[in-house]
Amino acid sequence: MEDGVNTGTMKFRLIGYLAVVAVAVLVWPQSAQAGNKLKDGECLACHSDPSLTTESDGKQVKLSIDAGKLHVSVHGTLSCVDCHKDVKTAGHEQPPAKVECSQCHADEQAAYGHSFHGAMKKADGTPAATCQDCHGDAHQILPGSDANSPVSHAKIPTTCGQCHGQKFLMQSNGETAQTFVAYQESVHGRAVANGSEKAAVCTDCHGAHEILPPSDPKSPIYKLNVPATCGGCHAKQQSEFDISIHGTALAKGNGMAPTCTDCHGIHSIKAHNDPNSPVSDQNLARTTCARCHEGVQLSQEFGVAGGRESTYLDSYHGLASKGGSVLVANCDSCHGAHNILPSSDPRSTINPANLDVTCGQCHKGVTQKFTQNKVHMDGGAGNDKGTVAVRWVRLIYVPLIVLVIGGMFLHNAIIWRSKTMARKRARGATVVRMTTNQRWQHLLLLTSFFVLVFTGFALKYPDTWFAQVFGMGEKLRGIIHRIAGVVLIGTSVYHVIYAVMTREGRKLVKDLAPMPYDLTDVLATMLYYLGLRKERPTYRRFNYAEKAEYWALVWGTGLMAVTGTMLWAKVWVGNLLARWWVDAATAVHFYEAILATLAIVVWHLYQVIFDPDVYPMNWAWRDGQIDVEHYEHEHGLDKDSLEQAVNKDSAEGPEQGKPQK
Numbered sequence: 001m002e003d004g005v006n007t008g009t010m011k012f013r014l015i016g017y018l019a020v021v022a023v024a025v026l027v028w029p030q031s032a033q034a035g036n037k038l039k040d041g042e043c044l045a046c047h048s049d050p051s052l053t054t055e056s057d058g059k060q061v062k063l064s065i066d067a068g069k070l071h072v073s074v075h076g077t078l079s080c081v082d083c084h085k086d087v088k089t090a091g092h093e094q095p096p097a098k099v100e101c102s103q104c105h106a107d108e109q110a111a112y113g114h115s116f117h118g119a120m121k122k123a124d125g126t127p128a129a130t131c132q133d134c135h136g137d138a139h140q141i142l143p144g145s146d147a148n149s150p151v152s153h154a155k156i157p158t159t160c161g162q163c164h165g166q167k168f169l170m171q172s173n174g175e176t177a178q179t180f181v182a183y184q185e186s187v188h189g190r191a192v193a194n195g196s197e198k199a200a201v202c203t204d205c206h207g208a209h210e211i212l213p214p215s216d217p218k219s220p221i222y223k224l225n226v227p228a229t230c231g232g233c234h235a236k237q238q239s240e241f242d243i244s245i246h247g248t249a250l251a252k253g254n255g256m257a258p259t260c261t262d263c264h265g266i267h268s269i270k271a272h273n274d275p276n277s278p279v280s281d282q283n284l285a286r287t288t289c290a291r292c293h294e295g296v297q298l299s300q301e302f303g304v305a306g307g308r309e310s311t312y313l314d315s316y317h318g319l320a321s322k323g324g325s326v327l328v329a330n331c332d333s334c335h336g337a338h339n340i341l342p343s344s345d346p347r348s349t350i351n352p353a354n355l356d357v358t359c360g361q362c363h364k365g366v367t368q369k370f371t372q373n374k375v376h377m378d379g380g381a382g383n384d385k386g387t388v389a390v391r392w393v394r395l396i397y398v399p400l401i402v403l404v405i406g407g408m409f410l411h412n413a414i415i416w417r418s419k420t421m422a423r424k425r426a427r428g429a430t431v432v433r434m435t436t437n438q439r440w441q442h443l444l445l446l447t448s449f450f451v452l453v454f455t456g457f458a459l460k461y462p463d464t465w466f467a468q469v470f471g472m473g474e475k476l477r478g479i480i481h482r483i484a485g486v487v488l489i490g491t492s493v494y495h496v497i498y499a500v501m502t503r504e505g506r507k508l509v510k511d512l513a514p515m516p517y518d519l520t521d522v523l524a525t526m527l528y529y530l531g532l533r534k535e536r537p538t539y540r541r542f543n544y545a546e547k548a549e550y551w552a553l554v555w556g557t558g559l560m561a562v563t564g565t566m567l568w569a570k571v572w573v574g575n576l577l578a579r580w581w582v583d584a585a586t587a588v589h590f591y592e593a594i595l596a597t598l599a600i601v602v603w604h605l606y607q608v609i610f611d612p613d614v615y616p617m618n619w620a621w622r623d624g625q626i627d628v629e630h631y632e633h634e635h636g637l638d639k640d641s642l643e644q645a646v647n648k649d650s651a652e653g654p655e656q657g658k659p660q661k
Helices: 002-035 040-047 067-072 106-113 131-135 153-164 167-172 178-185 187-193 202-206 223-231 235-242 245-251 260-264 284-288 297-302 308-313 316-322 331-335 355-360 385-425 436-460 474-501 503-512 517-529 544-568 570-576 580-610 628-634 639-652
Strands: 053-056 059-062 430-432 625-627
Touching: 131 153, 153 167, 153 178, 153 187, 153 202, 178 187, 202 223, 223 235, 223 245, 223 260, 235 245, 284 308, 284 331, 308 316, 430 628, 430 639, 436 474, 436 580, 474 503, 474 544, 503 544, 517 544, 544 570, 544 580, 570 580, 625 628, 628 639
Parallel strands: none
Antiparallel strands: 053 059, 430 625
């Protein structure tokens, strides 16, 4: 029995010894390895040397570490080998593998992995922005609560601006740096620059690691998510917006309903009292609200009345607003800003039961009776008493105005024509100012020019009353414009042939040639009409003003012909030359048209109509004749023409009903 006990005890002890040995064998290497784990001091023995560098991709890279900054960083409690796990000895010959932040920050890495930054690559294939680009050197990362951290609230715009503020970098990725510039000038950017800890920065709207494009439904800047994003700071405005007609429509998935950024802007948000803000009093009706409520799209899709801007601007309020009033009611004065509700809602500020309070904000003492008047003047389309009354007034006055003013115009036109013809018949001897050939050229030029002006500006501004006067569609206006252009070019070509091939034409061009004495004529004329010279100057066949007009016409016609032809054949020109030639031709054609039109109105029409010496009209364009007395007064140095006129008059004699000279 005793032997059995001793034998069992020995077996038990043996098993115990074997177990101890096994544990020692298993644990000792790990303990030895733990005991041999590199200390930070061993790493810093080399890496604290500022001159320590290595070459990577042809560039010298610093390997030194500031121990002081390392220990105060968020990684200060970690040892070097906690991140550089592949480093086993201090004298490692191979450079350590790149540290992956995901070893500790798996959630952040996962969010970053499918973010805008993680998905977009630079030209070298690296991500658009890495952890270090935002957080800084891994050995010196500071918590976001530290004012010196690049991800602290105050420094977020600057950190993001390192990339998003670089014009060429953003353009290389198909983006623009304007958004960053706009943010800096916005109410948010200015507030942050002034030290605000509450004003929104980039990460407040876009997120931090999981930055997604606005087209992604998960993005905080996806249209349907914008109210909640802005509500992070503007909770009161969000709660009002959520129950408004805009907010409820947006919540139902109606992408046409406006959200915060549709009215306030995106990066360029400005204070409501800034004249450049889309929600300023000056801009609400004309631009911001009008973008949706002026057109017919809302009417067609949802039955919402259109023309709200034009009917407002036709009202008393709108007229006062156009006149510069800063006190008159605008859209949000009556409808509210964020809490806009339909008039059928008892909570709406424009519900009939609430109008006396709404209108009473400006019109003290108003009653329900006063508020029955319409605000949006819809041109008499309604059936209320005020609209019916306005409609009858219009029906009476429009025909009355046409009849009375039309009768006055016809009365004066008859008298004007009679007196003008009588004055024309009373002319004595005349000088031939324009031959029949020249008058036909002038008539073709005049007609084609004015047709080009009317149709050209109608094509440029198709929505103006100017274009609607003629009742022509764009296609017909374009055809007529081109026909007139061909007539003008054809007339110009004929004039060149006429000036070269005929004696009359050659003399015309010779007499119109600029001469040195034209400069002295300009000076003498100005001195005389300013009262600084007693003797009035006289001129040869053509004075300096007529010469200037002729050569300006030659230059302008050639320029308009060339650019007009380029626009007519823009595809051919665009294939032959660089595309910008067509753009330049378009600009030249437009501005030269303005210059030519104004020159005719201000310069030419004055000389043939409004000059007191020729009023009511110089009839040379029609019959080619001009009074000898007037011609001698203006062109006394043209002795040949005057002599021919006197000889002609003497030959005809008094039997022609003209006094002899």
